[in-house]
Amino acid sequence: MVFSGSKNTLGGDRAQARAGAEPPCLFPTHTRRAIADRMTQITLRRPDDWHLHLRDGAVLRAVTPETARHFGRAIIMPNLVPPVVTGAQAEAYRERIRAAIPEGSGFTPLMTLYLTEETDPADVARAHAEGIVTAVKLYPAGATTNSASGVRDFDKVRPVLETMAEHGIPLCVHGEVVDADIDIFDREAVFIDRVLDPIRRATPGLRVVMEHITTKDGVDYARAGGDTLGATITTHHLVINRNHILVGGIKPHYYCLPVAKRESHREALVAAATSGDASFFLGTDSAPHTDPNKESACGCAGCFTATNTLSILAEVFEAAGALDRLEAFTSLNGPAFYGLEPNADTVTLSKGPAVAYPPKLQTGDGPVTLFDPGFPLHWSVG
Ligand SMILES: NC(=O)N[C@@H](CC(=O)O)C(=O)O
Ligand SMILES: [Zn+2]
Numbered sequence: 552m553v554f555s556g557s558k559n560t561l562g563g564d565r566a567q568a569r570a571g572a573e574p575p576c577l578f579p580t581h582t583r584r585a586i587a588d589r590m591t592q593i594t595l596r597r598p599d600d601w602h603l604h605l606r607d608g609a610v611l612r613a614v615t616p617e618t619a620r621h622f623g624r625a626i627i628m629p630n631l632v633p634p635v636v637t638g639a640q641a642e643a644y645r646e647r648i649r650a651a652i653p654e655g656s657g658f659t660p661l662m663t664l665y666l667t668e669e670t671d672p673a674d675v676a677r678a679h680a681e682g683i684v685t686a687v688k689l690y691p692a693g694a695t696t697n698s699a700s701g702v703r704d705f706d707k708v709r710p711v712l713e714t715m716a717e718h719g720i721p722l723c724v725h726g727e728v729v730d731a732d733i734d735i736f737d738r739e740a741v742f743i744d745r746v747l748d749p750i751r752r753a754t755p756g757l758r759v760v761m762e763h764i765t766t767k768d769g770v771d772y773a774r775a776g777g778d779t780l781g782a783t784i785t786t787h788h789l790v791i792n793r794n795h796i797l798v799g800g801i802k803p804h805y806y807c808l809p810v811a812k813r814e815s816h817r818e819a820l821v822a823a824a825t826s827g828d829a830s831f832f833l834g835t836d837s838a839p840h841t842d843p844n845k846e847s848a849c850g851c852a853g854c855f856t857a858t859n860t861l862s863i864l865a866e867v868f869e870a871a872g873a874l875d876r877l878e879a880f881t882s883l884n885g886p887a888f889y890g891l892e893p894n895a896d897t898v899t900l901s902k903g904p905a906v907a908y909p910p911k912l913q914t915g916d917g918p919v920t921l922f923d924p925g926f927p928l929h930w931s932v933g
């Protein structure tokens with residue numbers, strides 16, 4: 552990562568800010584201004600998104616350019632209707648995505664298979680060996696959007712998981728139990744104890760990504776999990792807690808799964824994302840639903856963040872005094888976990904007057920509201 556000033560300059564300023572001291576006026580005004588100006592740009596290896604929903608049809612065509620504009624690669628979620636369950640279906644879906652990528656973009660979709668109790672281990676191994684599929688996605692049946700075909704009996708998928716461990720194919724996990732007697736705010740923590748930990752113990756070597764973690768429990772488990780365990784964190788879970796959804800009237804555009812938790816959990820997520828720890832990397836979980844499907848008596852879960860994610864993340868990292876660790880989270884830790892090189896090219900973020908994003912993305916199926924972080928965004932990309 553290149554700050555337009557040196558890292559030492561930034562570190563020095565931060566140390567002074569912490570000590571409450573004024574920066575010393577050792578430089579003539581024009582030199583000081585030049586240093587300040589240089590602090591307002593950061594150049595990062597081009598980010599990747601390790602958890603993304605592109606959907607299909609008209610929505611796919613509308614949202615793909617939003618991600619392709621800033622990101623080098625993305626792990627594409629397979630929860631279409633019907634889901635992407637075979638290598639052949641993943642290959643066909645990849646073609647539809649490629650057709651929606653704007654001319655001249657270097658964006659690469661990395662495909663996943665939707666794990667079912669009928670998944671054929673040989674098909675998974677073949678699709679991975681042929682470079683069609685990067686990972687396999689585990690949805691507990693009923694846990695989230697389009698998860699009805701997911702797994703009910705985890706013993707039934709053991710042969711697939713063993714094949715994946717053998718071939719180094721990562722398992723991406725939506726980590727929530729679905730038991731009616733488990734409170735929705737506890738479902739992630741209970742999943743770790745009852746499902747995830749037993750799966751990892753039963754299948755040593757299996758590489759697992761805990762997707763979109765929302766709790767301190769998730770942070771602690773991922774941090775202690777060693778080289779075979781990683782965790783993605785979304786943009787929106789770094790910004791909102793459960794009050795944002797419920798206080799002052801129900802806010803459907805802040806409803807996603809796993810549902811945002813209390814503030815102390817959000818703080819644990821920010822601490823993890825900004826720590827530089829290689830266990831944690833960006834997976835936006837940008838999940839477009841059209842407004843009528845969100846603003847409904849039974850609204851869909853998902854926040855659409857592809858368009859403004861990098862601007863929001865720069866604000867979050869700046870507020871945490873951790874702009875120098877943004878690149879690890881967006882661009883380095885993810886490729887390292889997936890055994891890939893970081894992107895060769897870069898993006899530059901510049902700080903200036905507040906950037907205005909249109910509140911909605913228009914699609915052929917209707918408008919999709921962008922996630923509103925609730926604070927002004929001063930960092931723009933490009
Ligand atoms: N995160 C969400 O709230 N929704 C996702 C599904 C998922 O990632 O669980 C979706 O597909 O809409
Ligand atoms: Zn999920």
Ligand SMILES: [Zn+2]
Nearest residue numbers: 604628836838
């Ligand atoms: Zn998702």
